Amino acid sequence: MTRSLHLVPDPDPTPRHGRHRAASGPAAGVPSQATVLALRSIPVIGWVFLIIGVVRPFRARWLRVAFWIDVMLSVGAHAAQIPAARKIAAERGISGRRAAVMTMLLGATWWKTLGEAGQ
Numbered sequence: 001m002t003r004s005l006h007l008v009p010d011p012d013p014t015p016r017h018g019r020h021r022a023a024s025g026p027a028a029g030v031p032s033q034a035t036v037l038a039l040r041s042i043p044v045i046g047w048v049f050l051i052i053g054v055v056r057p058f059r060a061r062w063l064r065v066a067f068w069i070d071v072m073l074s075v076g077a078h079a080a081q082i083p084a085a086r087k088i089a090a091e092r093g094i095s096g097r098r099a100a101v102m103t104m105l106l107g108a109t110w111w112k113t114l115g116e117a118g119q
Contacts, residue, residue, distance in 0.1 A: 031113065040109045046074050047105070078107045085111035 031039070053067040082100050088111050089099035102110045 036109070036113045039113070040106050043074065043078070043106050043109060046070050050074060074107075078104045081108055081111070088112075088114060 049070055050067065053063070053070075058064050058067055082103050085103040085108075086096045086099045090096065092114055094114075099111065
């Protein structure tokens with residue numbers, strides 16, 4: 001057991017580097033399926049917001065600003081992710097077309113969590 005410079009002894013005699021190494025295994029930082037589904041609901045809510053804004057344009061300035069920010073994120077950012085998504089999807093046997101559609105709909109919450117929540 002190594003001596004610590006802290007006044008209060010560590011109640012866990014396991015060396016700190018051992019705990020960190022154990023926490024970096026395959027389950028470390030992997031979100032649950034419920035978390036993945038909750039994260040995937042965020043872009044869907046963004047698309048619903050866009051549809052509402054197209055069907056009935058917003059009058060309030062802050063909603064119009066939010067609408068255009070959402071356009072940039074939902075269309076621009078999701079489209080920019082398609083090449084990376086296609087690469088990850090190809091490694092898992094998913095077609096490029098499906099990867100593009102799902103990435104446009106859900107963005108990185110789809111392709112970055114393929115192993116956790118399935119396809």
